[in-house]
Amino acid sequence: MSGSNSKRKRSKSPSKPLELETAKLGFIGSGKMTESLVNGFIDYGKVDKKRIFISAPTEKNSIRFKEKGCNITKRNYDIFGKFDCDVIFICCPGSVVLDCLRDPKRPHPLCTNFIPLTSKDKYIFSLVSGVKLTQLQTVLLNPDHKGKYIIEMHRIVINPACAYGLGICAIDVEPDSNKLSASLRTLLSTISKLEHVPEEQMDAACAICGAGLAFVYCFIKAMADGALKAGLDRSIAIKFAAKTLQCAAQSLLETGKHPGELRDHVCAPGGPAIEGINKMNNLDLNGSIISAVEKSKDFAFKLLTAKP
Ligand SMILES: NC(=O)c1ccc[n+]([C@@H]2O[C@H](COP(=O)([O-])OP(=O)(O)OC[C@H]3O[C@@H](n4cnc5c(N)ncnc54)[C@H](OP(=O)(O)O)[C@@H]3O)[C@@H](O)[C@H]2O)c1
Incomplete structure (x- = not known):
């Protein structure tokens, strides 16, 4: 077998x-x-x-x-x-x-x-x-x-x-x-x-590639909301947020580079990208995402003992 x-x-x-x-x-x-x-x-x-x-x-x-x-x-x-x-x-x-x-x-x-x-x-x-x-x-x-x-x-x-x-x-x-x-x-x-x-x-793979898809949609929606707040049309904002994610994912997969290295490449010293990243860090976006993936895996186990 x-x-x-x-x-x-x-x-x-x-x-x-x-x-x-x-x-x-x-x-x-x-x-x-x-x-x-x-x-x-x-x-x-x-x-x-x-x-x-x-x-x-x-x-x-x-x-x-x-x-x-x-x-x-x-x-x-x-x-x-x-x-x-x-x-x-x-x-x-x-x-x-x-x-x-x-x-x-x-x-x-x-x-x-x-x-x-x-x-x-x-x-x-x-x-x-x-x-x-x-x-x-x-x-x-x-x-x-x-x-x-x-x-x-x-x-x-x-x-x-x-x-x-x-x-x-x-x-x-x-x-x-x-x-x-x-x-x-x-x-x-x-x-x-x-x-x-x-x-x-x-089960860890399921938390990232199954539930993770929903997390990424949340991220795209939040990026688009940010752009909307900054004055971009909603339809273009959603498309650009999605395309940006696609570009990031594709360049990472095609170059094989670490995401940290690619991020650093986008951030000019004292520029707007690092300023935005600092804001995300202050709000603990990184910790929230790690917890979401972990929680999703743990919850799948909790469901095992639940009645369908
Ligand atoms: N990426 C992945 O591979 C991935 C992602 C998510 C989940 N999963 C796993 O895949 C499975 C299904 O997830 P899902 O999201 O499709 O669940 P879901 O939408 O909740 O559907 C569960 C289905 O199972 C049926 N069911 C309940 N008891 C059954 C029984 N005794 N015999 C046969 N069918 C029964 C339900 O029947 P009714 O329609 O009659 O209610 C329902 O159709 C779960 O084990 C989950 O852990 C895998």
Whole structure:
């Protein structure tokens, strides 16, 4: 089994390549992450809606996917059984998985039974924060069939910009190595750039690339408000704030320079940039952002013990 933390031999890795043109994509959970992934795959991965299958206990969110032309169910087991999906994204709350581990009696809230043994290869991605792959394997894979499942399983964190084909995806293996099937690399690359992050750092990665996207939108809005206050039209102010962020991010990524070095390059001695930075320091913007990222990671763990 692939995935950095899959030390226990619970399955074999797939040997046949996945046919992306016909592959069925399944999603457990129909919340915001599923919506970003599904929108990205339909618009940028050119995945036919009829090949998308979504399960959630209620239709309050999944109904939107049905209206789009995707298939929905209230039984998670259908994703593995009846619909026999090839690639499955687990996007339900972590508390669901932990409940299964706490009370192993079947039926489980995640899957009424262990996932069936089929001759078809399965590819599973877990987006679930705070839950290890080994924990998910315990819940999904029948120990009596140890070693018989043909599954490739990975933990990923992907940011919601994947809905626009612009995501960044942290994955538990080197994306260009044979630890990730070429077809999965192709599929994920249609909506995001892939970066290896060890599984034990995934929750920290989620705090910056998931929640962090919202923090950056706050920063853009605040920059635009500042420019508005200084007299710039609102629409231009928002566009310029966003473009400035894009320029900063792109020059940093392309030069490989440290953000402090690039900042110093912008600040003339005694000039307006350093004056503004001094104001931000006095208001402890740096400390606030560090706390926001930290808080976001801690809160994801708090949610694990909450009821969905
Ligand atoms: N960047 C990332 O990779 C990233 C970012 C944020 C979150 N996450 C993780 O991704 C997961 C989903 O996050 P989200 O923001 O999409 O959450 P969300 O919007 O709150 O949606 C949660 C979904 O899970 C469904 N659900 C609840 N119990 C379930 C069960 N027993 N079986 C199947 N589905 C169940 C809910 O069903 P109903 O529609 O019926 O309520 C809902 O559709 C979480 O584990 C979160 O920690 C990852």
